[in-house]
């Protein structure tokens with residue numbers, strides 16, 4: 455059973471940051487649901503509340519929207535489902551236009567998968583050598599040539615994209631901007647939280663992320679029409695979750711009588727609901743999120759300082775705050791990566807391949823589009839690896855990890 459380390463429990467017995475226990479000294483991901491959170495959840499369940507999606511979900515959505523600074527948030531059962539609904543909402547609201555989308559080479563498979571599943575045309579974009587997000591110059595060229603109606607950015611492992619050129623292009627060409635923040639909770643670009651730049655943004659609450667609802671995700675938007683589509687898409691395409699006035703209007707338009715309301719299906723939907731159990735846990739975890747973010751930002755900055763001149767890594771824009779999920783270092787070659795990884799393993803420091811490296815070299819993509827080659831995405835594929843960042847890790851721990859990397863990197 456997860457326990458807070460004794461020095462992290464406040465006098466009143468409640469949690470203090472950091473919120474986790476250390477299962478192993480340098481794990482990449484730690485369980486962010488400690489015993490105190492499970493006790494609170496259990497106490498709530500002893501009241502025999504409704505467990506399917508209900509009032510706790512609504513409360514969590516409201517609190518999340520307020521925390522992020524957006525008008526609307528819709529909870530779903532994973533970050534991948536959040537990504538799925540972003541695409542689907544553009545389709546059902548009639549905003550997907552030519553159904554052509556620019557996707558980033560570095561990120562996550564399910565950020566791109568809906569484009570393939572829904573039969574959109576996807577065009578892959580080179581990664582930025584600075585942020586590892588989308589490369590603004592490559593994006594400019596692609597937009598000029600392909601004229602996509604949608605662009606997706608991923609804030610890779612928490613490092614914010616350089617948003618100004620992307621927003622400038624959006625203004626000029628008028629495309630939809632989808633923002634995947636599934637591993638970037640609380641990161642800020644020029645003082646503004648990621649997840650507030652796009653028409654829609656997505657977050658994940660899976661294990662090892664900044665906070666966890668076991669499984670869970672959130673789609674966010676300021677756009678009321680998109681919000682209504684997300685509500686319908688999440689639950690079978692029915693009208694039931696819409697505001698009453700909107701339901702009444704759609705009912706009238708459909709020519710059906712009010713008796714049909716509970717089962718009136720307006721659009722082709724899914725069932726990607728979470729439960730009130732997940733939402734309750736989310737509300738408990740959200741109370742600590744700012745402390746967690748501060749700790750992750752501090753660790754990330756310590757990595758940057760400790761590895762400067764030692765090895766490659768993402769260079770965020772000046773003044774950006776990086777609440778990373780893991781720190782991505784990039785060796786000069788696969789051979790150098792192997793040497794460093796062996797040294798890390800000897801010291802029991804958890805490490806792993808940098809998720810996908812270049813997604814354009816994975817079968818889900820190559821089967822349809824062939825292999826995507828680009829210098830930065832390939833460098834991430836050949837040399838990228840993870841170093842731990844989590845809320846149980848201290849700056850001293852980070853320093854020790856940097857020392858190991860430094861002596862192995864030669």
Ligand SMILES: Cc1ncc(COP(=O)(O)O)c(C=O)c1O
Nearest residue numbers: 532533534562636637658659660
């Ligand atoms: C960038 C990104 N998008 C989407 C996801 C999917 O989130 P989930 O695991 O909750 O489906 C992840 C998972 O880590 C991710 O890193």
